[in-house]
Amino acid sequence: MEIRMYQQSDCKKLAELFYNTVHTVNAKDYTEEQLNAWATGEVDLEKWNQSLQEHFSVVAVDSGTIVGFGDIDKTGYLDRLFVHANYQRKGIATAICNELEQAVQGSIVTHASITAKPFFIKGGFRVMKEPSVERQGVFLTNYIMEKNRKL
Numbered sequence: 001m002e003i004r005m006y007q008q009s010d011c012k013k014l015a016e017l018f019y020n021t022v023h024t025v026n027a028k029d030y031t032e033e034q035l036n037a038w039a040t041g042e043v044d045l046e047k048w049n050q051s052l053q054e055h056f057s058v059v060a061v062d063s064g065t066i067v068g069f070g071d072i073d074k075t076g077y078l079d080r081l082f083v084h085a086n087y088q089r090k091g092i093a094t095a096i097c098n099e100l101e102q103a104v105q106g107s108i109v110t111h112a113s114i115t116a117k118p119f120f121i122k123g124g125f126r127v128m129k130e131p132s133v134e135r136q137g138v139f140l141t142n143y144i145m146e147k148n149r150k151l
Contacts, residue, residue, distance in 0.1 A: 014052070036138075037140070
């Protein structure tokens, strides 16, 4: 597996990976209604591409297949971190996070799903708040988590 920088040509595949991961991996923690509100299958690829280009964004590739991706902005906000359902628990998310963390100084904040919370806790994050977020009139539990790092 290699981790490389995001390329514009990756965008559609990342959107598909996001949708499929949410609807398989997160299905144990969220209702079908919540999953459909979170990942509708209608991603604005132009906006995603712009965001991924503005952030430090990496893609994990295994034998030519994109198996995960993540991005972080200049403030240390870890925006997206998704790994293909068939590649869970193989260290890919950890490898992506390690790359993302190297790109910023100071603490890192993320909004983690119920499913991702144990991963982030294991990685040194702590829960700051447990808000509900609203997507298309549907509420989902998530966690605002922070990892303080020494400068």
